[in-house]
Amino acid sequence: MIVLYINVIILCLLVITAIAINQQDNLFATTMLTGIFSLLSASLFVCLDAVDVAFTEAAVGAGIALILFLGALSLIKYKEKIKNKISFLGFFIVILTGSLLIYGLQDIPAFASPENPVQTYLADRYIVASEKEIGIPNLVTSVLASYRGYDTLGEVTVIFTACIGVLMLLGRSRGDYKGIVSREKS
Amino acid sequence: MEHHLVLNVVARILIPLIMLFALYVQFHGDYGPGGGFQAGVIFAASFILYGIIYGIERLRKVVHPSFIRSLAALGVLIYVSVGIAGVLNGGEFLNYNVLLEDPRTGQHIGIIFIELGVGMTVASTMILLFYAFARP
Structure with a gap:
């Protein structure tokens, strides 16, 4: 029961932070509030027992x-x-999208119900067999790294590709940026 | 910001601890929360802290951008090599069971190596992004 109260409090704080971000016109304050928003989401994930996701949210x-x-x-x-x-x-457009989303909510299965399709398909097998097949206690790691290793390879490739893209647009190789600065000053 | 004594001293204490924590997250991901992705981000954070406190110029001397660039590619390469090693040992791509005699030890080794690849790519990507955005 107490977890429910904590969840409600964190969700309220998230809404307050979102409104504050929207109202703020100082970009520095907006950035800091975005950080607070991420930290609050991370604590929400901890309450939902998704520690790995919380870890990622807090770090990233x-x-x-x-x-x-x-x-x-x-x-x-x-x-x-x-x-x-x-x-x-x-x-x-905002009102229309919002009402469509609320209408769509009716078809979503109940929160954390064990009968949800996502829980009945493969989750049981992972919980029962992963310890025997993979031999490591952390279920998340065995799903991410072994059962879904191909997906994780895709993720790493996406990160690498994004890195190449940013470097092509913004990356200044050694020495070049000095030239840019001196041109800006002159 | 090197002339700020407090920041200087705190960073000096914090940076090794952050690196140690990143290594713990990297290699303890099989048993607790964490893994390559989180560890890479935390490891990059220690370098970024160094860059913020002591200046981007000194960070460039510590880790050269071209070195980091090759590290980012090497991470993906390690990941794919583990997959291809599975194929060469007579299994499917990214099947770790065939890496060693005992399937479970093979799984363990495979997971440790691919997490290492993930960590390397993520950490170097984050440091490179910091290089790209930070003003000298």
């Missing part, structure tokens, strides 16, 4: 992503340009 969302945002912020101005015009088309 609250750690690295924040640093990269700050790095990008050092290249631009801190203040957001304010647009006072209210777009009715945008408002309409």
Whole structure:
């Protein structure tokens, strides 16, 4: 029961943080609030017993992503340009999408029910047989690294490809950036 | 920010601890939460902290960008090599059972190696992204 209360409190804090992010026009404060949002989501994942996901969220969302945002912020101005015009088309689209999502919620199976399709297909087999087949206690690692090793290979390749893409766009090889700085100064 | 004495001293204490924790997460992923991805991010965080405190120039001297670039490729290469090793030993691609005599030991070895590959690629990618975004 107490976990339910903690979940509700964290969800409320998430909503408050999201509203604060939306209201803020100082980009530095927005970045920091995004970090707080990630940390809150990480604690929510801990409450849901998804420790591995919480770990990733805390390390990536609250750690690295924040640093990269700050790095990008050092290249631009801190203040957001304010647009006072209210777009009715945008408002309409948001309301429409929101109501469609709420309508779609009716078909989603009950939260954490053991009868959910996702629990009945392969989960049992992993829980029963993975200790015998793989021989390591952490189920998440054996699913990610062994049963779904091909998917993880794809993930690593995606990260590597993203890295190549960013380097092609932004990467300055050694010495080059000095030239850019001196050109900016002159 | 090197002239900030507090930051300087704290970073000096923290950086080795962060690296140690990253290695723990990397090689303890079979038993507790964690694995290559998280470990790579944490390992990169120690380098990024160094870069923020002592300046990007000194970080470039510690780890050269071209070295990190080859490390990122090497991680993916290790992962694929483990898969191909399974094929050469008469199994399917990424089947670790055939890597050693005992299937369970083979699974263990295979998982440790692919997690190492994941960790290397993720850590080097994060450091390279920091290099790309950080202002000298």
